[in-house]
Amino acid sequence: MLSIARIQVAFEPGRASEWGGFINYPGIGNIAQNYRFDYGLAGLIAAWLHLMALHRFDLVLAMSEAMASQLHRLGLTRLKVIGNFVDEEALR
DSSP, X not given: OHHHHHHXXXXXXXXXXXXXXXXXXXXXXXXXXXXXXXXXXXXXXXXXXXXXXXXXXXXXXXXXXXXXXXXXXXXXOOEEEOOOOSOHHHHO
């Protein structure tokens, strides 16, 4: 259900309020929360594996300072912000 909400809001941002707070838009994702909503308990395990995999990279790229901050709080220190290259204003 969360994936459907994300897809709809990506194409029609004005309809985000119709999801009644089901998704946090606009904003940054939360890996554990997204996986849990999409896949239940298995999603929490997948999120943990995802985080462990990120720790093995020499460098992790983030799309925003907020995302980099979230990843830093999760223990990642080798981060670089590259910025969002999608013109979000044109999509609104």
